[in-house]
Amino acid sequence: MFYVALRILLYDKVRSLITLLGVVFAVGLIFNQLGIFLGLMETSSVIIDHTPGDIWVTSKNSKNFDFSQPFPEYIYNHTIADPGIQSADKLIVAWGIIRQKEGGTEQVEIVGFNPDSGDGGPWEMMAGDPRRLKNGNFAIVDESAMKRLGKIQVGEYRDVLSHRLQIVGISRGVKSFTTAPILFTSFVLAQRLVPYMGSDSTVFVVAKVKPGVPVEQVIARLRGRLKGVDVFTHADFSMKTRKYWAIETGVGFSFMLTIVISFLVGMLIVGQTIYNSTMEHIREFGTLKALGANNSDIYRIIFSQAMINAILGYIVSLLITVATVKFYELGGMVMVVRGWVNFLVLGLTLLMCLSAAFVSVRRIKNIDPAILFRG
């Protein structure tokens, strides 16, 4: 039956091409939207995900990584005093203004971390060394920031919040969901730079639990002892940040809406073309029934047509998507194309095409035998 389906598709070349283009368009859009959405989600928690540490202590009701409030530094002391904690670091994430070379300003997200441990700092360097951030007005910018800040070289100076900072390194792969450039400094410098921070405040405490000690146990203890802050596992805070950007800002909804619309458009295109093809062959299908074929024999031809459209459309879309990942990167965007995403989209494509074929199946089920006898 697969062979018959393939022959029908090859016979109706123009229609098959239109169907294929429709599937490619719909599946490409699903790949694109899902990939960009997941890219944004990964970007939103990229620093959390690259920061070693089992526990994140944040200000009370903190909703995400980017907009957390400062809290007193003594919380750090209480945290590290817990018998289950091996080590901890303070981390500042705050907003600042950087002056452009040619005038004008840009908003930047300042991440102040401990250069000795490197936790919370850049994880991949194109130039320079994060340890150079110690003992001075030094900063590291990410290469992705150059689109907004212009070409920056190690050694040059930039004014940040009225402080003159020397750029001592260029990192790679650090992007923020807000698209603001990320600027890494030492924790101490960040405290000094950000006016509302104060010399005894931090925005996060990131702690590592001793080997063999259950993280949940330590978290429960910290939650009981620490007042005015929230305590999360690493994974929970990452997810909380992603959920904030995906759900509370409506970004996720708009992406999902586009995915649903793409799915429906694809379903309509495939459904309509398979239905038209079925209607054109209705007498032949009726004849097969007359010869003794069960409905299921004919359904197999129709579903095979849908399956062929789905697989071919999916492969072409995947190839186009893989080819365009670099193109998106050049535009400063991250598109996630991974095994599980590919399988998910394959599943959606099959669902889209096979469900589209159901209209035709219903038609076959109700073939009026009289059509067989009309000349």
Add this chain to the structure above:
Amino acid sequence: MADPIVTRELAKIYREGKIEVTALESIDVVLQEGEVVGLFGPSGSGKTTLLSILGCILRPTSGSISIYGNEVANLGEDQLPGIRKRFISFIFQGFNLFPALTAYENVMLGLKMKGIAGQDADRRAQAMMTEVGLADRMHFLPRDLSGGQRQRVAVARALAADSPIILADEPTGNLDYDNGRKVMELLKEMATAQRRCVVVATHDNRIEDLFDRVLYMEDGSIRQEKRGSA
């Protein structure tokens, strides 16, 4: 052994809302092996309805119909394909060949629907295509064949599976006289040689002489029966 087709008091009434149209009434026929029967009558006389019921495509409103001793009037939709698969093949006026498949593939597909596949199907399809005189056109698409050749493919498809009952609806309707007659002669020759029971619904009086028996229908009833000269 039971006769291929026996009907008793067969009737078909179509209902649309409160309106009832009697398409067939009191049809009693016995069709035998090796017999080629012509079903004649004007449009609306019930030929096609009778053919549909004989072919287990349509169920009668009342009466009985037996196919080789199997009472089929009350069989469900899920059981009728089995009867058709085992006993019945069709030839239609419009040929109803898959345009995307070659003549040979159309015959093969018909065989597959009858549960015959593999080398046996291949052997039968090739032999039948040769018998209908299309050995050199086996791999042609229907669009590359003439009307007469297409109907020969349909005949090959109907006969290849050894179905003991062949039902044909206006098989010469889309053909000119010469081609129509050739197709009917071929069908008769092969069916008679293989002891098939053939029923042909037709308007074409010019082929009346090819039938062993002719049934004239009018207003849903068989008005006259005539033994043919064939």
